[in-house]
Amino acid sequence: MTRARPAQTFLAALATMIAAWPITTLFVGNAWIDETLGLVTLAALLGMAGRALDLPPMLTLSVQLIGVTAVTVVTHLHDHLDTSLPSALRALGADAHHTVTAYAAPAPSTVGVVFFIGLIIAIIAITVDFLAVSARSPGLAGVPLLVEFVISAANSGGSLHPRYSFALGLAWLAMLYAASERSARDWSGLRARIPGRPNNPTALLGGHDFGPFTRTAGVGALIAALVIAASLPAASQKFVANGLARGNGPATTVGFSTDLDLHNNLVDRDHSPVLTLRTADLNPPPLRALVADDYTGDHWVPTRPSYLLRGVNGAPLQRYGQNTVPTTSSPYTMVITQNTMRPPYVVAPTQVASANFGGATWSYDPDTTQPSTTRLENSYTVRYLSQPASARPSSQTIDTTGFGPDLVVDQASRSRIDALVHTAAPSGTPFQRVIAIQDYFRDGDNFNYSLTLDPTRKDSAGRPLDPISNFLVTRRGYCMQFATAMVMAARSIGVPARLGVGFLPGTVDSSGSYQVHQSDAHAWPELYFPGMGWTRFEPTPAARTGLAPPYASPTIGSPESAAPRRSASGGRTARGSDSVTSAPGNTTPTSSHSVNLHLVWLLWVFAALLVLAAAFAVLPLLARWSRRRLQVGHGAADDAARVQAQWDDLVSRMEDLGIDPAPQVSPRSQEAHYRLHLVVGREGQESLHRAVDVLERVRYSPRPGPGDDLSAPADDLLMRIRRSRSFRSRVVATLFPRSGRRAVRSLFSRRTRR
Numbered sequence: 105m106t107r108a109r110p111a112q113t114f115l116a117a118l119a120t121m122i123a124a125w126p127i128t129t130l131f132v133g134n135a136w137i138d139e140t141l142g143l144v145t146l147a148a149l150l151g152m153a154g155r156a157l158d159l160p161p162m163l164t165l166s167v168q169l170i171g172v173t174a175v176t177v178v179t180h181l182h183d184h185l186d187t188s189l190p191s192a193l194r195a196l197g198a199d200a201h202h203t204v205t206a207y208a209a210p211a212p213s214t215v216g217v218v219f220f221i222g223l224i225i226a227i228i229a230i231t232v233d234f235l236a237v238s239a240r241s242p243g244l245a246g247v248p249l250l251v252e253f254v255i256s257a258a259n260s261g262g263s264l265h266p267r268y269s270f271a272l273g274l275a276w277l278a279m280l281y282a283a284s285e286r287s288a289r290d291w292s293g294l295r296a297r298i299p300g301r302p303n304n305p306t307a308l309l310g311g312h313d314f315g316p317f318t319r320t321a322g323v324g325a326l327i328a329a330l331v332i333a334a335s336l337p338a339a340s341q342k343f344v345a346n347g348l349a350r351g352n353g354p355a356t357t358v359g360f361s362t363d364l365d366l367h368n369n370l371v372d373r374d375h376s377p378v379l380t381l382r383t384a385d386l387n388p389p390p391l392r393a394l395v396a397d398d399y400t401g402d403h404w405v406p407t408r409p410s411y412l413l414r415g416v417n418g419a420p421l422q423r424y425g426q427n428t429v430p431t432t433s434s435p436y437t438m439v440i441t442q443n444t445m446r447p448p449y450v451v452a453p454t455q456v457a458s459a460n461f462g463g464a465t466w467s468y469d470p471d472t473t474q475p476s477t478t479r480l481e482n483s484y485t486v487r488y489l490s491q492p493a494s495a496r497p498s499s500q501t502i503d504t505t506g507f508g509p510d511l512v513v514d515q516a517s518r519s520r521i522d523a524l525v526h527t528a529a530p531s532g533t534p535f536q537r538v539i540a541i542q543d544y545f546r547d548g549d550n551f552n553y554s555l556t557l558d559p560t561r562k563d564s565a566g567r568p569l570d571p572i573s574n575f576l577v578t579r580r581g582y583c584m585q586f587a588t589a590m591v592m593a594a595r596s597i598g599v600p601a602r603l604g605v606g607f608l609p610g611t612v613d614s615s616g617s618y619q620v621h622q623s624d625a626h627a628w629p630e631l632y633f634p635g636m637g638w639t640r641f642e643p644t645p646a647a648r649t650g651l652a653p654p655y656a657s658p659t660i661g662s663p664e665s666a667a668p669r670r671s672a673s674g675g676r677t678a679r680g681s682d683s684v685t686s687a688p689g690n691t692t693p694t695s696s697h698s699v700n701l702h703l704v705w706l707l708w709v710f711a712a713l714l715v716l717a718a719a720f721a722v723l724p725l726l727a728r729w730s731r732r733r734l735q736v737g738h739g740a741a742d743d744a745a746r747v748q749a750q751w752d753d754l755v756s757r758m759e760d761l762g763i764d765p766a767p768q769v770s771p772r773s774q775e776a777h778y779r780l781h782l783v784v785g786r787e788g789q790e791s792l793h794r795a796v797d798v799l800e801r802v803r804y805s806p807r808p809g810p811g812d813d814l815s816a817p818a819d820d821l822l823m824r825i826r827r828s829r830s831f832r833s834r835v836v837a838t839l840f841p842r843s844g845r846r847a848v849r850s851l852f853s854r855r856t857r858r
Contacts (some may be wrong), residue, residue, distance in 0.1 A: 107158065108153070108155045112242075112279070113233060115278050115282055116242075117144050117148040118223065118231070118275055119232065119236075119249055119275035120232050120249065120277060121225075121273065121643070123250075125255070126268050127256050129256070131213045134213075136218040137216065139222045140217055140226065142220060143175065143222050143229075145225055146171060146172055146226075147226050148229070150167055151750040152240070156229050158730075159368070160724030161234065161238040162838060163719040163724060165230065165717060166721050167225070169713075169717060171258060172226045172227070172230065173793065176223050177189075180215070180219050193215075194218050196216040196578075197220075199215060200216030200219070201216075201744050203216065203217050228248050228249075228252050231248045232245045232248055232249060239831070239835070239838070241605075242278060242282075242283045244277050244831070245276075248281060249272065253268070253272055269466070269809060283809035285516045325537060327445070341721075346439070372680060377442060377623070378443075378607060378621060379451065381435065381609070381610070381618045381620065382618070383436055384395070386649040387451045388436075389488075389609065390453075390454075390604070390606055390607060390609060390626055390628060390640070391606045391607045393445070394604075394605050395602055396600040397509045397510050397603070399512070399591075399603075401514065401570065404588070404603055407472070410471070411465060411470075412468065412469060413468055415467050415468050415680040417461065417720060418460055419462040420457060420458050421456055421459070421468055422470050425472050425638075426632060426638075429455075429489070429637060430495065430637050431635045432492060433455070433495070433707065434489070435457060435466065435487055436487070436488055436490055437487050438488060440483060441483040442483050443480070443482055443484065445476055448476040448477060450466070450477055451606050451620075452782060454473075454556060454638065455488050455489040455637070456473040456474070456475065456487070457488060459484065459485065459817075460489070461484045462483070462484065464481040464484075465477070472638075491636065492654065494656035495638055497634050497635050497637075500533045500535070501633065501634075502534060502600070503634075509684065510601060511598070511600055512595065512631070513592050513596050516570040516572070517573040517576065520572070520744075522594050522596060524541075524576060524589075525537070525593050525596055529544070534599050534633070535633060537591075538594050538641060539607075539641075540630055541593045541643070542652060542656060546642075546645050546651045546652065551581070552580045553582060553645045554582065557582075557585075558578035558580050561577050571585070572589055572592060575588075576589060583629050584679075585627050586643040586644040586645075587604075587628050590629045590641065591629045602630050602638070604627065604628050604629060605626075605627060606626060606627055607625055608620075609647065628641065628642055629643065639656075641653065670825040702725075723839065723840055723844030723845065724838065724839065724841060725839040725844075727756075727843040731848065746802075746813075747813065748799070750818060751818075753818070754821070755823070757822055758825060760841035762829065762837070763778070763782065763825065764781065773797045782828075783828050784824040784825060785824065787820075787824070791821040792817070792821055794817040795818050797812040798813065798817070
């Protein structure tokens with residue numbers, strides 16, 4: 105079992121699972137955990153078996169990869185182990201791709217997600233096992249562990265709890281200690297003495313052993329890193345302009361900037377809470393805080409109400425002008441608690457029917473039904489209207505009288521807006537065309553969501569482009585750019601449009617409540633249609649927002665409508681929608697062809713890696729074959745021949761590690777040769793002496809017996825030689841052993857003689 109290294113193997117598998125721990129924050133349910141744990145355990149057992157059988161490390165790695173892949177495929181696709189296997193794999197890939205792009209965290213644990221999470225983490229576990237156990241480089245094994253951890257942390261939407269990083273740090277330190285346990289014990293025996301005073305007991309370095317000191321230093325460094333990180337101030341989330349969702353310091357309230365600039369990068373992430381809400385609506389809409397219809401060339405200015413009506417708790421809100429009630433809608437109640445929004449701002453869905461703010465004085469704008477308060481109210485209730493998937497305009501003709509500013513198109517970007525509309529929605533009814541425009545923005549092949557904007561480009565005359573034009577040229581931006589561009593595109597075809605600013609509905613917890621944080625700050629376009637009133641659309645890609653509103657979903661046949669939605673855990677997300685409808689008209693469906701191409705490419709890469717692993721295993725296998733052949737050549741007729749074969753095998757392995765063989769002289773002369781060329785410490789020298797002693801005894805003893813065996817000292821000596829060699833030397837010895845190269849030359853020379 106020493107050769108199998110079960111302790112180091114267990115720690116490597118444990119560290120891999122700990123690094124995957126943050127993934128629990130990204131997906132609903134734990135359907136993927138059991139399968140992933142099983143695959144990681146299988147990889148660990150295969151690694152231990154390969155090392156116990158003394159297989160070359162690359163062969164062990166290949167066995168692990170093939171075994172884990174085979175078990176994963178058979179487990180999920182046992183009904184497709186024929187020519188339908190590629191199609192089944194593509195379906196799983198499309199399912200996983202749809203889930204991670206169409207849902208915000210926490211996303212459902214679909215079959216495709218479970219398949220690929222298990223396979224990817226198992227491959228990472230195999231990599232960690234190879235580096236930490238087979239290659240004896242636990243420090244280098246921290247790289248794949250860090251990659252696995254960072255992927256989860258980067259997609260969590262906020263800072264992770266320190267327990268995740270602390271647990272991973274402890275696991276990595278345990279791996280380091282387990283791999284160097286013997287060296288640490290050697291350190292414990294070192295004593296640093298002051299020259300000239302060898303007997304002075306105070307000359308001990310610090311009066312302590314090095315071993316406990318190094319362990320204490322490692323754990324102390326980990327704790328210090330966590331303490332320092334926790335003490336650093338967190339920058340506020342700047343999702344829009346100078347702080348769409350800004351924390352207000354000790355007052356723990358949230359306010360809004362009144363100037364929404366499109367130039368700014370949004371690089372900060374703040375997970376500070378804004379409010380908690382509960383509703384029976386399975387797909388709650390975003391919560392609006394303000395409306396803006398005046399765009400001045402590079403920023404939006406929020407609409408100032410011309411007058412406000414005093415609100416009465418529970419009474420229906422009056423609507424003026426074009427703020428009409430949708431003809432088809434369902435009422436829902438939303439209860440907001442733990443509210444931190446600073447007055448006068450109140451966040452609520454767009455179609456508020458009534459509200460109850462308790463004892464607070466409140467009012468609302470009849471043109472938008474947007475409430476406002478004079479004081480911070482910790483909790484309140486709103487009743488709102490939600491339009492179903494079947495909602496459609498009552499007329500294809502829009503009377504634009506009275507809309508004024510909601511039809512003004514930015515002139516600096518007008519030509520590019522018109523070109524985009526011509527490409528995305530050249531024909532159809534206004535409702536069909538705006539859905540096509542929305543889908544065009546959401547298509548990842550056309551635009552990319554990013555909090556960091558590309559540098560401002562210049563036109564043919566060398567002048568900097570305006571923000572909208574720069575977005576349409578670079579095709580990279582965040583919600584403000586997507587929403588602004590769609591507002592202008594809708595206005596250009598005669599559809600009144602304005603900007604809504606607020607928050608996404610957040611994430612649902614185990615109690616059914618939705619937690620809204622500053623990092624959920626968002627902006628979206630609101631378009632007017634007869635019979636629907638002011639209606640929300642969602643051009644920002646699904647990676648940020650989840651699915652589009654059900655009445656504005658893509659046409660049937662596109663990936664967003666056709667991709668599977670079944671959750672392995674049965675869970676739902678705050679931003680996902682199970683309602684899929686066919687929006688009539690000439691939308692631009694997005695084919696799943698690119699997803700399939702990506703999956704095929706990944707499969708080819710995986711196949712190439714398997715072939716590469718097999719190629720790297722050739723020389724180690726030939727080296728092992730040559731040693732076996734050498735043992736057979738000596739035969740097993742007597743114990744002397746057996747011990748001589750063991751010695752020749754030891755010499756061959758030392759040569760693979762870069763130790764030149766000794767001349768064919770007496771055993772004592774060979775021992776002297778290796779003592780000069782080996783740096784293995786006192787215990788290593790003793791192992792060499794024991795091996796030579798056995799060899800000498802069986803050579804010159806008239807009656808060698810079965811008790812004469814040098815495998816134990818040989819294994820100990822080889823272990824110490826490997827530990828003394830550099831990582832590069834160990835890799836060369838593993839992948840390109842001299843004995844393997846010698847076997848290749850022998851095969852070619854034998855074929856040439858024939």
